[in-house]
Each structure stands twice: as C-alpha cells, then as structure tokens.
Amino acid sequence: MSNITVRHLLGLSLLALPMASFAQLNHLSETLNGGLTEKEKKVSLSFRSFDGNEASIYGDLALAYGWSRDINLYLRASGSERKTVGAIRTGGTDVELQMAWRKANLYVALGAALPSTPAQDRVAGTWTIGVTGQEGKSSAFFGATGVTSDDVTLVGAAVALRTPLSEQLSLDASSIFMIRGENTAGIGGNLEDQTVLSFALRYQFSEKQTFWVSASNALGGTTGFSMSHRIGAGFGLGAGIEVKF
Amino acid sequence: MILSARGGRTTPIYYQVEGGKLPVGLPGVFRYDAVLVKKILVIGSGPIIIGQAAEFDYAGSQACQSLREEGYSVVLINSNPATIMTDEETADAVYIEPLTPEFCERVIAKERPDGLLPTLGGQTGLNLASELDRLGILEKYGVKLLGTQLDAIKKAEDRELFRALMREINEPVPESWIVESEDDLQRILDEVPYPCIVRPAYTLGGTGGGVARTREELWEIGRKGLKLSMLSQLMIERSLLGWKEVEYEVMRDGKGNCITVCNMENLDPMGVHTGDSIVVAPSQTLSDIEYHMLRTASLKIITSLGIEGGCNVQLAVNPDSFDYYVIEVNPRVSRSSALASKATGYPIARIAAKIAAGKTLDEIENAVTKTTKACFEPALDYCVVKIPRWPFDKFGGGDRKLSTQMKATGEVMAIDRTFESALMKAIRGLEVKQKDLRHAGMALLTSEQLEEACRVATDERLWALAEALRRGWDVDMIHKSSRVDRWFLRKIERIVAIERTVVEIKLNWRDGLEFPEIIGRAMDLGFSGSSLRDLLSVRRTGNDADSLRSSGWSVRNSDEEGAVVEAVERILVLIREKSQSSVVKMVDTCAGEFESATPYYYRTNELEDDYLIV
Known part of the structure; x- marks a missing residue:
C-alpha cells in the first residue's frame, strides 16, 4: 500500500510542472484533435500507474508542432523503470517521431520509434491510418494502427471517440482490437492478444490548457506502448496536462 | 565450438574451450517492450561435501523439471557428474564445469540466459550468484536474478544486516558480536560470556564454527572461522546451549x-x-x-x-x-x-x-x-x-563430539504413526551395527562414563540415553545432564520398558496368554521381528530346549523342554503374523482430506490400509 502511495505522489508531483495544450491520452487522441495550425505548438505530460503484477508507473511526454495546416509533427516519449515481472522482463523507454497528414477526413501518420526496452533496441516503424468524422463537438476516428520492428509486429483496428459532457468537460474513449501480434502475456508466460481500452475525462480549463484523468490498460503514449496491454487484468489510473502555445 | 554434443540425444552435455561459440536462441519477444525469460540458468551445488550433499541435487533436479514444465529452456552448470541434475533429461543444456565466476561467465556468454535461479544450488549456488553480481557479470549480459533477490539474500546472510532487520520487526535475536578481523576478535575476548557460539557468515554446514568455552578456544575457533568465511565475518553469539531448536x-x-x-x-x-x-x-x-x-x-x-x-x-x-x-x-x-x-x-x-x-x-x-x-x-x-x-565407522580416530560444525555425511528418514516406531525404523535404516536401542558398548560403561555419554553430544548419545534409562536412571536426572526434552526421554523409556518386558518372556513364558499383547505392543513401538528374536535369543527356526536353556530361557526340568519349544514356536508365529499384517498408509500432504493422485507410502502396524495398491 505504501508503494502505491509513493507512486501516486510521484505522479502528482510531475503534474505540478508547468507543462501544457490539448489532451493526449495516447497517439489516437491526436486523430480527434483536428490538428495544429501552422507553427502552433503544444506539450503534454502525463503518467499512468499500474498496480498488481506489473506494479509500475509509465510517464509520457509529447511535443507537437504544426508544420502546416495539414502536416503536424509529433515527438513522443514514454517510459518506465525496467523490471522483471515473474518470467517477463518489461519496461524501458520509447521515443517516437511521427508525421501526420490530414486531408479532408483522411488521417495518415507515419513515423519511426527508437525503443530501449528488454525486447527492442533498434528502430521500429509506426503508422496510423483512418478516417475522422466530426459532428458538433463530438469527433470520432476509425482506422488501423501498427508498429513493426525486427522482432515483433503489432497491428490493430482502432477506434476513438470524443463526447462533450459540458462546455469544458468531455470524455475520450479509444480501443485497439488486435489483428496481428501478441500485445501481452499471462504472468506464467503464455502470450496473448488483448484489446486495449483507454478512457479519459478531460477538463479544458482555458482554451490552451487541458487537464485529464484517465484509465487505461495500455502502457503509454507512443504507438508501440499504446498498443501494449498491461500484464494481467485491470486498468492503470493516470492523469495528464497539456498546454498549447 | 561444441565439442561433445553427441548425435541422437535431446540434451547435449557441453564443456568449453577458449573461443568456443554456441548458437544463441532468440528470446520470446512480445508487447513491443517485453520479453519472456525463456532461458534460465540453474547453478548446481558442486561436489558432495559435508553440509551439502544429495539434497541439493534433489532440489536442483526438481527445479529444472519444474521450469521445463512451464516451457522454459534450462541451462545447467555443475561440476559434479554424479548427480541426477546433470542427466540428459533434466536440463536442455548441461555444462560440466567448475563452479567459478570465470567458467560461469563463459557459459552465460555463450548461452545468453535471460534469468538465473540462484537459490537451488545450496550455499555454493548462492555464493556464485553473489560473486557474478558483484563482478558485474549479470548486468553485463542482462541476466536477471529470478526469485529471491540478492539484497534479500544479503539481508539474511549478512549477520549484521540480519540482526538490524530482526530488531526492526521486533523479533528477538541473541546478544552477539560481529567480528571482521583478528583485531576485532582480540578486542572482544574478555567481553563475551562463555560458552559462546561462533558462526561464520556464508559458509557451508557451519564450517569454521563451534562452541567456545574459554578465551583460548574462542581465539582458536574465531581465527579459523575468519579464514573460512567468504566475507571474513563471524558472529559470536550468546550461548543458548540447552534450549530447544x-x-x-x-x-x-x-x-x-x-x-x-x-x-x-x-x-x-x-x-x-x-x-x-x-x-x-x-x-x-x-x-x-x-x-x-x-x-x-x-x-x-x-x-x-x-x-x-x-x-x-x-x-x-x-x-x-x-x-x-x-x-x-x-x-x-x-x-x-x-x-x-x-x-x-x-x-x-x-x-x-x-x-x-x-x-x-x-x-x-x-x-x-x-x-x-x-x-x-x-x-x-x-x-x-x-x-x-556419521562416517565414524570409517574414521575410527575421528572426534565423535558433535557441535555447531556439521560432521554427518548423510541421513535417513523414517515415517510411522508414532515417534517411537519412526525412531526405531530410522535406526534400522542407518545401516549401523545397532538395529534398535541396544548398544553393546554402552552396556559396558561405568556410571560416570555413561553420565558423560549422556551429557556430551556424540553420534552415539541416543544409545547412551537408552542405556541410562535401561539402568533405571531418573528421566529428570538424564534431562538435566543431556538437556534432551523429557518428552523424548519418556518415549525412549517406553521403548526400553517394552524391551525389558520382551526379555522377561524368557522367564515368564509359562504365562503364554500374554504373548500376543507383548509382541503386538513391541512391534507397534517399532521393534522388528529380527530385534525381537534377538532379544529373545531365538532363531527363526530350529530352536531346541538345550539352546534355549543356554540362552537364558527358564527350563526347570525335562518336562518343560517340549513346552518351552512350543511357546517359542507360538511367539515366532506371532512375530511372523504381525510382520505380515502391516498396512500401507500414505503421505498425501492433506491427511486424507482430499483425493490424492500421486501420494507415496509407508508401512506401519495399524488396522487398515489408506489405499490399496493395485
């Protein structure tokens, strides 16, 4: 119990940092945001804390830059301490650079990630493709996403939704249904593919600043970590802040 | 280079040469960031020595099988070929190599195991894992320690850390002194209460330890212990001699x-x-x-x-x-x-x-x-x-006194329904001259010698205690001298009492009605047919009146000669029948509460079988 408290305090202390813009729960959140305008920037910082077998904290930092109205650049980093959970060695960091192109309802993102994990230490390719839709303040994305490296290829069907609950409050939900690859394992070592679910309750307290609390069974914000289901059942609880400038 | 992988076998056995190389298997990658620990290195316990015998082979073999059941590839390193764990079926790759950091590093470099299980190879395995960690070899090759981590091992093995932890959780530890050099030892010679116990850290079977009764003894044992301890660390401890362990x-x-x-x-x-x-x-x-x-x-x-x-x-x-x-x-x-x-x-x-x-x-x-x-x-x-x-039958000149440094080279275990019968069964399993609690040598001791034999722990003390009880010594007196719990002494007394009753049959045989009760009680307490025949000085067959008379049977006149032979025959039949009527009981971990698929068994004198072997 004391460990959980310490971890949560650590996470909350990160929130105190003056970071900032539009909520990024995971890489799919971007598909709902409508993109940045030219030269617009945003920074988001978040954490997610898991209990149980994989008792650890994953932290995320994401930077976004509006290259043009249609093209945005993203630099994301996720990480946690490395640890051995039963027969599984996990954790580490992942840094991803991605370029997203939007035209009408089409969304295409391509990028590369540099993981440093027990499983990967070479460049991996990342991608997301799909269509976005908007009605009023609600938005949705349907498509596919994936990551490919020397050792593992993960491909999933992706769906993301945003529903406003009030002027400032909205609910994000996203899901990745695995089509190819194992994105988790049982504690005894049996490889499994599990659907990834993420939820966030976002509070936009100014035009440029958003805070959210989240529940997700995925690890973090990069494409690779977003597609990775935690070990065992249950959700990690987290929070984040985003600032646009 | 693989030098000795023989064709047609599922598990190759390797040894190494400089520059040799083995194929490295791909780890089980999944989830982008995670990898399954697929290959586990198990360190064996090396040669059989006093304090570390086949029990670690038993543990290591079980562990290897257990890990393979879970789908892991097991790499084993052990220098002792006379072990089950180095059998071809036990591990996926077996290295017969010295258990040193240098050789172990070579195996790690070639096999690239993901994990290391250090806690199944006894103290040798534990010490080697600690050394590999200290030298940075585990970190260099990304080998994770599985199970109990080294800091926990250190806390338990390092006397000072252990004592600090016990104080933290309010568990009592005896007053003690940590000694890390001869100067430290010199300093405490006049400080500690005598007798005191010397326990070196990180040694096998208490090697280098002992009980010091005087200043001189402490100096001698302590200096030896410092040399033998892996950490050059001793704990001098308040003596708890006589307490139950x-x-x-x-x-x-x-x-x-x-x-x-x-x-x-x-x-x-x-x-x-x-x-x-x-x-x-x-x-x-x-x-x-x-x-x-x-x-x-x-x-x-x-x-x-x-x-x-x-x-x-x-x-x-x-x-x-x-x-x-x-x-x-x-x-x-x-x-x-x-x-x-x-x-x-x-x-x-x-x-x-x-x-x-x-x-x-x-x-x-x-x-x-x-x-x-x-x-x-x-x-x-x-x-x-x-x-x-103990190996004293082979080393007749050896010091038979037992202390905190282990001398036994093996052990036997017996299972039965009572302490008495299990004790008697264990004695028979020892394969020594004694088949029960009788010891020819003890019977010859004077009272002073017997008192010393009860007081000083030796390999023969059990028989000394029985002899003292046989001589009618008071249980309290024997307890005071030996500090063996009165409960155990009373149990031994019961065995000695029935032994006496059996011998008395030679004089009271005419009252034949009691034979079934006496023989039954003796065998329930663990006497074997052979022991009973020996106590009664009779042969399995062919007993005649003359031989019975000369071995102490009361035969008053020639009229009783036929009757005594007949009585002996009846007793032999009773012994035979009782031996044949023993039943099978099972060890099933749950005392019969649940169904058991693969229990194991022991025989005992009881009324019904736990399980029928078909």
Missing part, C-alpha cells in the same frame, strides 16, 4: 502470500548443528501457543526479507518459558527443505522454481493431490524422524 520451512510468493510447509524439532538441544541432530517432524514438544508464536515469527521474517521461494527459519526456544530467539535464516532451498519436502509430500524446490518464474501459490497445482493448490499448508497424520549418518 526448532525449524520452520516457509514459502512465499511474489504477491506476498506465505505458508509454513512444516515445522521440525531437534531432539538434540541447541549446540548441535541441525545437520548433526536427530530431527522430528512435526514438532512434538511445543504447545499450541508456542507453535503459533514461532509460526507467526517465521512468516513475519520471510515477509520482511522479501523472499520469493522457500526459506528456512531456525529458532531457539527456552524449554522453561515462552522465550525464543531467531537463530538463523536460510533464504534458499536448504538441507532441511529436502527433509521437509519428503516429510510432507510438498515439493518445496519445485514450487520455489515456479514462484521464481512468477507464479503465485494459489496458481500452482499441488502435484501430489492434483486437487488442491500449493497455498494449502500440508497436514501430517504421522511422525517423521531423521537421524544423521
């Missing part, structure tokens, strides 16, 4: 669930190494309060150390109060684990290996019942006695 075998998983597998009690009081002591499982002389007090302490200790796997907690209990001290903790599968495993049917090493691989006690199936889980504490409906086997 009790051990608890405890298991804990990564989620913090813990159970006690069983507890064991030494017949010999504190001052004799557990490996040299007669051990009884479960404990026989503890009250319920004491049992639970010590159980709680043991669970508290394994939890505070953060051990993941098996652990052995040794405690000293004041026979006259509820005081106790924590003596030592083995953060690994130990010598006692093999005994506890066989005594209860609970495979400690097998479960410890599965815990190291991340399973929890509630997830692991009890391999004996196949209907319960490993989180069920075993229940015993029998008594187990272990007697050490």
Whole structure:
C-alpha cells in the first residue's frame, strides 16, 4: 500500500510542472484533435500507474508542432523503470517521431520509434491510418494502427471517440482490437492478444490548457506502448496536462 | 565450438574451450517492450561435501523439471557428474564445469540466459550468484536474478544486516558480536560470556564454527572461522546451549502470500548443528501457543526479507518459558527443505522454481493431490524422524563430539504413526551395527562414563540415553545432564520398558496368554521381528530346549523342554503374523482430506490400509 502511495505522489508531483495544450491520452487522441495550425505548438505530460503484477508507473511526454495546416509533427516519449515481472522482463523507454497528414477526413501518420526496452533496441516503424468524422463537438476516428520492428509486429483496428459532457468537460474513449501480434502475456508466460481500452475525462480549463484523468490498460503514449496491454487484468489510473502555445 | 554434443540425444552435455561459440536462441519477444525469460540458468551445488550433499541435487533436479514444465529452456552448470541434475533429461543444456565466476561467465556468454535461479544450488549456488553480481557479470549480459533477490539474500546472510532487520520487526535475536578481523576478535575476548557460539557468515554446514568455552578456544575457533568465511565475518553469539531448536520451512510468493510447509524439532538441544541432530517432524514438544508464536515469527521474517521461494527459519526456544530467539535464516532451498519436502509430500524446490518464474501459490497445482493448490499448508497424520549418518565407522580416530560444525555425511528418514516406531525404523535404516536401542558398548560403561555419554553430544548419545534409562536412571536426572526434552526421554523409556518386558518372556513364558499383547505392543513401538528374536535369543527356526536353556530361557526340568519349544514356536508365529499384517498408509500432504493422485507410502502396524495398491 505504501508503494502505491509513493507512486501516486510521484505522479502528482510531475503534474505540478508547468507543462501544457490539448489532451493526449495516447497517439489516437491526436486523430480527434483536428490538428495544429501552422507553427502552433503544444506539450503534454502525463503518467499512468499500474498496480498488481506489473506494479509500475509509465510517464509520457509529447511535443507537437504544426508544420502546416495539414502536416503536424509529433515527438513522443514514454517510459518506465525496467523490471522483471515473474518470467517477463518489461519496461524501458520509447521515443517516437511521427508525421501526420490530414486531408479532408483522411488521417495518415507515419513515423519511426527508437525503443530501449528488454525486447527492442533498434528502430521500429509506426503508422496510423483512418478516417475522422466530426459532428458538433463530438469527433470520432476509425482506422488501423501498427508498429513493426525486427522482432515483433503489432497491428490493430482502432477506434476513438470524443463526447462533450459540458462546455469544458468531455470524455475520450479509444480501443485497439488486435489483428496481428501478441500485445501481452499471462504472468506464467503464455502470450496473448488483448484489446486495449483507454478512457479519459478531460477538463479544458482555458482554451490552451487541458487537464485529464484517465484509465487505461495500455502502457503509454507512443504507438508501440499504446498498443501494449498491461500484464494481467485491470486498468492503470493516470492523469495528464497539456498546454498549447 | 561444441565439442561433445553427441548425435541422437535431446540434451547435449557441453564443456568449453577458449573461443568456443554456441548458437544463441532468440528470446520470446512480445508487447513491443517485453520479453519472456525463456532461458534460465540453474547453478548446481558442486561436489558432495559435508553440509551439502544429495539434497541439493534433489532440489536442483526438481527445479529444472519444474521450469521445463512451464516451457522454459534450462541451462545447467555443475561440476559434479554424479548427480541426477546433470542427466540428459533434466536440463536442455548441461555444462560440466567448475563452479567459478570465470567458467560461469563463459557459459552465460555463450548461452545468453535471460534469468538465473540462484537459490537451488545450496550455499555454493548462492555464493556464485553473489560473486557474478558483484563482478558485474549479470548486468553485463542482462541476466536477471529470478526469485529471491540478492539484497534479500544479503539481508539474511549478512549477520549484521540480519540482526538490524530482526530488531526492526521486533523479533528477538541473541546478544552477539560481529567480528571482521583478528583485531576485532582480540578486542572482544574478555567481553563475551562463555560458552559462546561462533558462526561464520556464508559458509557451508557451519564450517569454521563451534562452541567456545574459554578465551583460548574462542581465539582458536574465531581465527579459523575468519579464514573460512567468504566475507571474513563471524558472529559470536550468546550461548543458548540447552534450549530447544526448532525449524520452520516457509514459502512465499511474489504477491506476498506465505505458508509454513512444516515445522521440525531437534531432539538434540541447541549446540548441535541441525545437520548433526536427530530431527522430528512435526514438532512434538511445543504447545499450541508456542507453535503459533514461532509460526507467526517465521512468516513475519520471510515477509520482511522479501523472499520469493522457500526459506528456512531456525529458532531457539527456552524449554522453561515462552522465550525464543531467531537463530538463523536460510533464504534458499536448504538441507532441511529436502527433509521437509519428503516429510510432507510438498515439493518445496519445485514450487520455489515456479514462484521464481512468477507464479503465485494459489496458481500452482499441488502435484501430489492434483486437487488442491500449493497455498494449502500440508497436514501430517504421522511422525517423521531423521537421524544423521556419521562416517565414524570409517574414521575410527575421528572426534565423535558433535557441535555447531556439521560432521554427518548423510541421513535417513523414517515415517510411522508414532515417534517411537519412526525412531526405531530410522535406526534400522542407518545401516549401523545397532538395529534398535541396544548398544553393546554402552552396556559396558561405568556410571560416570555413561553420565558423560549422556551429557556430551556424540553420534552415539541416543544409545547412551537408552542405556541410562535401561539402568533405571531418573528421566529428570538424564534431562538435566543431556538437556534432551523429557518428552523424548519418556518415549525412549517406553521403548526400553517394552524391551525389558520382551526379555522377561524368557522367564515368564509359562504365562503364554500374554504373548500376543507383548509382541503386538513391541512391534507397534517399532521393534522388528529380527530385534525381537534377538532379544529373545531365538532363531527363526530350529530352536531346541538345550539352546534355549543356554540362552537364558527358564527350563526347570525335562518336562518343560517340549513346552518351552512350543511357546517359542507360538511367539515366532506371532512375530511372523504381525510382520505380515502391516498396512500401507500414505503421505498425501492433506491427511486424507482430499483425493490424492500421486501420494507415496509407508508401512506401519495399524488396522487398515489408506489405499490399496493395485
């Protein structure tokens, strides 16, 4: 119990940092945001804390830059301490650079990630493709996403939704249904593919600043970590802040 | 280069040459960031020596099988070829190499294991794992320690850290002094109370330790211990000579669930190494309060150390109060684990290996019942006695006194319904001259010599205690001299009493109605047919009146000659019938509460079989 408290305090202390813009729960959140305008920037910082077998904290930092109205650049980093959970060695960091192109309802993102994990230490390719839709303040994305490296290829069907609950409050939900690859394992070592679910309750307290609390069974914000289901059942609880400038 | 992989075998056995290279298998990658520990290195315990014998081979073999059951590839390094664990079927790759960091590093470099299981190769395995970690070899090759981590091992093995932890959790430890150099030793010579116990850190079977009764003895034992300790560290401890010594075998998983597998009690009081002591499982002389007090302490200790796997907690209990001290903790599968495993049917090493691989006690199936889980504490409906086997028959000039440094080279275990019958069965298993509690040498001792034989712990003390009781010495007096618990002495007294009754048949044979009762009682207490015939001075067949008379049978006149032969025949038939009517009982970990798929058995004189062997 004391460990959980310490971890949560650590996470909350990160929130105190003056970071900032539009909520990024995971890489799919971007598909709902409508993109940045030219030269617009945003920074988001978040954490997610898991209990149980994989008792650890994953932290995320994401930077976004509006290259043009249609093209945005993203630099994301996720990480946690490395640890051995039963027969599984996990954790580490992942840094991803991605370029997203939007035209009408089409969304295409391509990028590369540099993981440093027990499983990967070479460049991996990342991608997301799909269509976005908007009605009023609600938005949705349907498509596919994936990551490919020397050792593992993960491909999933992706769906993301945003529903406003009030002027400032909205609910994000996203899901990745695995089509190819194992994105988790049982504690005894049996490889499994599990659907990834993420939820966030976002509070936009100014035009440029958003805070959210989240529940997700995925690890973090990069494409690779977003597609990775935690070990065992249950959700990690987290929070984040985003600032646009 | 693989030099000795023979064709047609599933498991190659390797040895290495400089520059050799083996193929490296791909680890089980998944989830982008995670990798399965696919290949596990198990370190064996090396050559059989006093304090580290086949029990670690038993543990290591069980662990290898257990890990392979879970789908892991097991790489084994051991220098001892006379072991089951180096059999082709036990591991996926076997390296017969010296257990040194240099050779181990070469195996790691070639095999690239993901994990290392250090707690199943006894102290040798543990010490080697510590060395590999200290030299940075594990970090260099990305090898993770599975199960109990080195900091927990260090906390349990380092005397000072262990004492600090015990103080932290309010568990009592005897007053002691840590000595790390001869100067330290010199400084405390006039400070410590005598007698005191010398315990070197990180040694096998208490090597280099002992009981120091004088300043000079402490100087001598202490200097030797400093040289033998891996850390050059000794603990000089307040002597608890005469206290009861009790051990608890405890298991804990990564989620913090813990159970006690069983507890064991030494017949010999504190001052004799557990490996040299007669051990009884479960404990026989503890009250319920004491049992639970010590159980709680043991669970508290394994939890505070953060051990993941098996652990052995040794405690000293004041026979006259509820005081106790924590003596030592083995953060690994130990010598006692093999005994506890066989005594209860609970495979400690097998479960410890599965815990190291991340399973929890509630997830692991009890391999004996196949209907319960490993989180069920075993229940015993029998008594187990272990007697050490010393090599003094081969080393006649050896010092037979037993102390805190182990001298036994082996042991036997017996299971039966009572302590008496298990003790007698264990004596027969020892393969020594004595087949019961009679000892020709003891019968020749003077009272002074016998008193000394009871007071000083030797390999023959059990027979000295029986001889003293045979001579009608008072139990309290023998207890005062030997410090052996009165409960054990009374049990030995019962055996001696029936022994006397059997011998008296030679004089009272005319009252033949009592034969079935006496013979039945003697065999229930563990006398074998052979012992009874020996006590009665009769042969299996062909007894005649003359030979019976000359061996002490009362034959008053020639009219009784036929009757005495007839009486002897009746007794021999009774012995034969009783021997043949023994039943089979089972060790099933649950005292018959649940169905059991693969129990094992022992024979005893009882009324019905637990299970019919078809």
